[in-house]
Amino acid sequence: MWFNASVQIGALQLKSNLFLSPLAGYTNLPFRLTLREIGGLDLATTDLVNARSLLEKNPKALKLIETCPADRPLAVQLFGSVPEEMRDAAVYLQSLGISSVDINMGCPVRKVCRIGGGAAMMTEWDKSARLVRGMVEAVRIPVTAKMRLGWDDASLTAPDLARVLEDAGVAAIFVHGRTREQGFSGTVNLAGIRAVAQSVRRIPVIGNGDVTTPQAAKKMFDETGCAGVSIGRGAFYQPWIFQQTGHFLRTGELLPEPGFEERVAVMQRHLGWMTQVFGETHACRMFRKVGPWYAKRFGPANEFNKRIVKLSSVAEFHEILEAYRRWRMQFLDGDGQLKANYRPPPLVASFMQEPAVALRDHIPVPRGPVDVW
Numbered sequence: 480m481w482f483n484a485s486v487q488i489g490a491l492q493l494k495s496n497l498f499l500s501p502l503a504g505y506t507n508l509p510f511r512l513t514l515r516e517i518g519g520l521d522l523a524t525t526d527l528v529n530a531r532s533l534l535e536k537n538p539k540a541l542k543l544i545e546t547c548p549a550d551r552p553l554a555v556q557l558f559g560s561v562p563e564e565m566r567d568a569a570v571y572l573q574s575l576g577i578s579s580v581d582i583n584m585g586c587p588v589r590k591v592c593r594i595g596g597g598a599a600m601m602t603e604w605d606k607s608a609r610l611v612r613g614m615v616e617a618v619r620i621p622v623t624a625k626m627r628l629g630w631d632d633a634s635l636t637a638p639d640l641a642r643v644l645e646d647a648g649v650a651a652i653f654v655h656g657r658t659r660e661q662g663f664s665g666t667v668n669l670a671g672i673r674a675v676a677q678s679v680r681r682i683p684v685i686g687n688g689d690v691t692t693p694q695a696a697k698k699m700f701d702e703t704g705c706a707g708v709s710i711g712r713g714a715f716y717q718p719w720i721f722q723q724t725g726h727f728l729r730t731g732e733l734l735p736e737p738g739f740e741e742r743v744a745v746m747q748r749h750l751g752w753m754t755q756v757f758g759e760t761h762a763c764r765m766f767r768k769v770g771p772w773y774a775k776r777f778g779p780a781n782e783f784n785k786r787i788v789k790l791s792s793v794a795e796f797h798e799i800l801e802a803y804r805r806w807r808m809q810f811l812d813g814d815g816q817l818k819a820n821y822r823p824p825p826l827v828a829s830f831m832q833e834p835a836v837a838l839r840d841h842i843p844v845p846r847g848p849v850d851v852w
């Protein structure tokens with residue numbers, strides 16, 4: 480079995496080889512606490528944070544790194560290209576007790592690939608390596624990097640970049656198995672992730688992309704030789720995914736998908752944490768985009784969605800839920816289960832489907848600056 484309780488990132492000994500991927504706008508303290516309570520997750524990552532804003536103590540940046548003792552171990556993902564700012568931000572995060580710093584490497588290769596690589600690419604990599612080295616030398620906590628496979632299929636630069644960054648001192652590489660050109664479409668390229676895993680000498684490579692089920696995580700481990708799997712959108716669909724995948728990897732047994740009431744309980748807990756962290760008004764406004772993710776596994780949910788996107792108080796949330804429960808009854812059988820034709824189809828990762836099906840069934844992508852993801 481693949482479950483390896485001793486994944487190590489620098490000096491950080493982790494209890495799980497499953498990771499939470501940064502999802503800007505979503506992977507905040509309330510979501511992380513919700514996932515941690517369910518279990519199976521150890522190292523989680525914040526949304527990306529601009530290093531300069533952090534050094535300027537910008538209130539929004541400080542809110543992005545808000546954490547608490549139950550939210551450990553925690554990585555903060557930094558974004559920036561000025562080496563001194565990235566270094567100082569890492570030092571600041573270490574002083575706050577953050578467990579590791581992840582660098583958003585979406586950008587370093589972009590300019591280079593646009594102008595065709597070659598010598599310019601090496602210059603850019605030198606620059607990235609210097610930036611990483613400056614951070615690594617300044618802190619004791621691990622510094623990791625998150626990247627895509629490359630700009631496009633003709634330029635799968637991640638294996639070489641990973642090696643350069645390993646030499647510069649990064650403690651792990653997180654790689655989303657798609658190119659920048661792909662955005663979030665098409666299939667995750669497991670062979671591409673494997674090439675990255677094989678290119679480094681000592682550090683763990685964590686695979687990422689489209690893992691929505693325990694079987695998909697296992698396939699990613701099996702076919703890429705990665706040391707860990709990082710999950711983003713799958714955690715929206717299935718906040719249980721870490722716990723269930725851990726169980727599957729250890730025992731080979733698939734636990735049943737949680738039912739409607741269990742989903743509702745977790746959703747309520749999530750809103751509860753959001754209210755504590757952001758205050759009721761702001762939490763409810765933010766929950767307008769969170770609620771519909773839970774609803775994707777409810778079966779028919781129009782009645783829920785059309786009201787939740789206007790949510791303004793916790794009392795209203797309970798009203799919406801009660802009205803939805805009544806409305807949803809028409810889709811239930813005598814045992815209180817969704818009738819077969821209303822059940823959401825099983826989740827299947829892109830790399831476990833025929834390409835044409837993968838194209839049709841791709842996981843929705845919330846709005847945002849895809850460019851930096």
Ligand SMILES: Cc1cc2nc3c(=O)[nH]c(=O)nc-3n(C[C@H](O)[C@H](O)[C@H](O)COP(=O)(O)O)c2cc1C
Nearest residue numbers: 500501502503526527655688689710711712845852
């Ligand atoms: C809404 C959203 C926000 C994201 N924000 C970030 C981010 O802040 N930093 C980052 O490195 N990747 C970001 N990503 C990319 C994810 O971390 C991940 O690499 C990608 O979604 C593929 O994994 P998944 O299929 O498990 O979601 C984001 C993706 C989405 C959909």
